[in-house]
Amino acid sequence: MTASPSARTAQTGTLEKTGKPKLAFRPLPVPQVDVHGFWGDRADAVAARTADILYDRCVEARMLEQIDPDRPSPGLVIPFHSPSPDEAERQGAEFTGSTVTTQMFWDSDLGKTIETAAYSLYRRKNPELEKKIDAVIDMYGRLQQPDGYLSSWYQRIQPGLRWTNLRDCHELYCAGHLIEGAVAYYQATGKRKFLDIMCRYADHIASVLGPEPGKKKGYCGHEEIELALVKLARVTGEQKYMELAKYFIDQRGVEPHYFDEEARARGADPKAYHFKTYEYNQSHKPVREQDKVVGHAVRAMYLYSGMADIATEYGDDTLRTALDRLWDDLTSKSLYITGGLGPSAHNEGFTSDYDLPNESAYAETCAAVGLVFWASRMLGMGPNARYADMMERALYNGSISGLSLDGSLFFYENPLESRGAHNRWKWHRCPCCPPNIGRMVASIGSYFYSLADDAIAVHLYGDSTARFDISGVPVSLTQASRYPWDGAVGITLEPQAPVEFTLHLRIPAWSASAGLTVNGDAVSLADVTSDGYAAIRRIWKKGDQVRLDLEMPIERLYANPQVRQDAGRVALSRGPLIYCVEATDNDSQLHRLTLPRTASVEAQQRPELLGGVVTLSAVARSDAGDGWQSGLYRPEPPATAETRLTAIPYFAWDNREPGEMLVWLRDG
Numbered sequence: 001m002t003a004s005p006s007a008r009t010a011q012t013g014t015l016e017k018t019g020k021p022k023l024a025f026r027p028l029p030v031p032q033v034d035v036h037g038f039w040g041d042r043a044d045a046v047a048a049r050t051a052d053i054l055y056d057r058c059v060e061a062r063m064l065e066q067i068d069p070d071r072p073s074p075g076l077v078i079p080f081h082s083p084s085p086d087e088a089e090r091q092g093a094e095f096t097g098s099t100v101t102t103q104m105f106w107d108s109d110l111g112k113t114i115e116t117a118a119y120s121l122y123r124r125k126n127p128e129l130e131k132k133i134d135a136v137i138d139m140y141g142r143l144q145q146p147d148g149y150l151s152s153w154y155q156r157i158q159p160g161l162r163w164t165n166l167r168d169c170h171e172l173y174c175a176g177h178l179i180e181g182a183v184a185y186y187q188a189t190g191k192r193k194f195l196d197i198m199c200r201y202a203d204h205i206a207s208v209l210g211p212e213p214g215k216k217k218g219y220c221g222h223e224e225i226e227l228a229l230v231k232l233a234r235v236t237g238e239q240k241y242m243e244l245a246k247y248f249i250d251q252r253g254v255e256p257h258y259f260d261e262e263a264r265a266r267g268a269d270p271k272a273y274h275f276k277t278y279e280y281n282q283s284h285k286p287v288r289e290q291d292k293v294v295g296h297a298v299r300a301m302y303l304y305s306g307m308a309d310i311a312t313e314y315g316d317d318t319l320r321t322a323l324d325r326l327w328d329d330l331t332s333k334s335l336y337i338t339g340g341l342g343p344s345a346h347n348e349g350f351t352s353d354y355d356l357p358n359e360s361a362y363a364e365t366c367a368a369v370g371l372v373f374w375a376s377r378m379l380g381m382g383p384n385a386r387y388a389d390m391m392e393r394a395l396y397n398g399s400i401s402g403l404s405l406d407g408s409l410f411f412y413e414n415p416l417e418s419r420g421a422h423n424r425w426k427w428h429r430c431p432c433c434p435p436n437i438g439r440m441v442a443s444i445g446s447y448f449y450s451l452a453d454d455a456i457a458v459h460l461y462g463d464s465t466a467r468f469d470i471s472g473v474p475v476s477l478t479q480a481s482r483y484p485w486d487g488a489v490g491i492t493l494e495p496q497a498p499v500e501f502t503l504h505l506r507i508p509a510w511s512a513s514a515g516l517t518v519n520g521d522a523v524s525l526a527d528v529t530s531d532g533y534a535a536i537r538r539i540w541k542k543g544d545q546v547r548l549d550l551e552m553p554i555e556r557l558y559a560n561p562q563v564r565q566d567a568g569r570v571a572l573s574r575g576p577l578i579y580c581v582e583a584t585d586n587d588s589q590l591h592r593l594t595l596p597r598t599a600s601v602e603a604q605q606r607p608e609l610l611g612g613v614v615t616l617s618a619v620a621r622s623d624a625g626d627g628w629q630s631g632l633y634r635p636e637p638p639a640t641a642e643t644r645l646t647a648i649p650y651f652a653w654d655n656r657e658p659g660e661m662l663v664w665l666r667d668g
């Protein structure tokens with residue numbers, strides 16, 4: 001199955017109908033980038049396994065009974081199949097009951113599942129899955145009300161209450177994920193049915209909510225609709241959806257506070273809000289006045305993603321200024337070294353500055369995925385390694401740690417330390433993370449590049465081929481690289497006719513030195529680099545060769561001393577990868593290990609290990625157990641013994657037998 005020519009045209013995302021000026025940098029659509037190597041393996045796992053698993057789990061969770069108007073409404077609590085002993089072990093305490101409660105956000109999980117399936121269809125034909133998704137879309141078509149409204153929760157579980165609790169009930173959030181699914185499915189298959197359904201729903205939303213007199217002045221308690229409407233506007237060319245997205249951004253946090261008024265209107269006390277503060281959903285003040293990253297981490301990342309889209313589309317510097325403040329706050333005070341974020345399970349989000357506990361880190365997979373979304377959208381305003389480096393860190397570490405190497409098992413929390421009991425599960429009562437990591441990996445090609453009128457920016461490196469038009473000339477750009485295992489990148493450009501444009505190449509901050517040549521001639525990076533990107537402008541011809549050699553040193557990384565949990569500790573990295581030690585590779589208990597500052601750390605290629613990784617190893621010290629057979633305390637410190645420490649990339653942990661894991665080692 002291939003996308004139709006008309007669908008492909010739509011994917012370029014320009015707003016043909018609006019007459020607005022062409023905007024800075026747009027990601028290349030998923031089908032225009034063929035990814036091989038590291039990300040090819042990940043995308044293959046999603047296409048071959050995850051996409052089907054997501055659909056099957058949604059069915060097992062009885063989601064289809066909630067959306068199918070031809071079946072009886074399931075009610076609030078429905079029986080759930082009893083898990084087998086193996087399943088119960090995998091699912092842990094999260095999912096062992098004999099009943100499952102229907103969830104108001106199930107439309108969102110189906111939306112992300114459809115999106116994952118859609119992107120996976122580019123990679124691997126799957127007519128059976130496509131048929132199943134078509135059937136789900138048919139159900140949504142039958143469910144949609146004549147006025148365009150579409151919510152399985154408010155139509156099937158709590159009828160009569162639509163638009164009464166935007167604060168808590170995910171109504172617009174669900175719409176957003178269904179819109180994203182519809183856009184992706186249209187792009188993948190050329191089938192318009194779901195897109196048309198969601199356009200009708202978006203039109204209905206615009207008739208109920210908005211700045212005009214008589215409309216509700218609301219917005220969603222869980223951001224998502226904003227970035228989804230931007231996608232809908234780009235794919236349809238309909239500016240009205242962009243305007244609605246901008247309205248939701250502009251209205252958030254404005255007084256009188258909508259969530260207060262809405263609560264009173266339904267007879268509730270606004271102060272009885274479960275989460276106590278509107279910081280939880282980032283509506284505590286207007287978005288342009290926000291300067292601290294607060295509240296629920298996924299909500300925050302989705303809001304900032306939508307803000308970045310609107311900043312790009314409208315050239316709105318007031319939004320950009322706020323986003324830069326928020327970016328500084330996150331990356332200098334509240335981000336794990338893995339690119340994970342949101343340390344607390346209590347609010348699934350942020351706590352106080354420098355509070356980054358390792359073993360209890362919540363660091364939800366969705367939050368790191370959300371950071372990738374936000375960072376990638378900041379690149380819409382132009383190439384800048386400040387954002388792209390962090391996008392890369394979240395991509396290679398704190399997000400894909402959430403998916404097993406074979407694509408079948410998932411993490412919700414991504415701690416940086418484990419005693420061995422934190423293991424992947426098959427599904428979750430709140431299954432937001434599996435389809436989120438699935439859709440991100442399946443669409444990874446669109447994060448590699450972004451395109452402007454006369455420039456292409458390369459944000460990520462790795463074996464891949466991109467196809468795009470620039471100044472009306474079709475161009476193919478092929479990267480040959482073993483990245484992230486090796487920093488050598490060969491780029492071949494093949495425009496169908498000579499064409500002038502700027503090639504922007506990211507020079508990662510972790511690369512101590514880099515070399516660049518064009519057709520064998522050395523280019524001075526100092527002369528051509530700004531904001532962490534080398535810019536080469538020339539008339540490119542077929543067969544032009546660019547070679548970038550990024551030095552990929554092994555680094556010891558230390559945390560700001562204000563991070564109490566990392567005091568006296570060191571982490572290892574190589575290129576974009578953060579490393580961890582796992583019990584199975586090490587003889588000593590991990591907390592007993594000390595990495596001496598004088599120890600030489602060596603990289604070793606291990607093609608047979610974990611699908612092929614580079615490990616790091618060093619001679620370390622381990623606290624000995626001699627004389628401690630009885631008793632808990634004594635005046636003499638333990639003796640130490642020499643031991644070999646072996647570290648693997650963090651993303652690959654918990655893919656073998658369960659055991660301890662540790663990122664931050666004792667520094668000696």
Ligand SMILES: [Zn+2]
Binds near residue numbers: 431
């Ligand atoms: Zn999640």
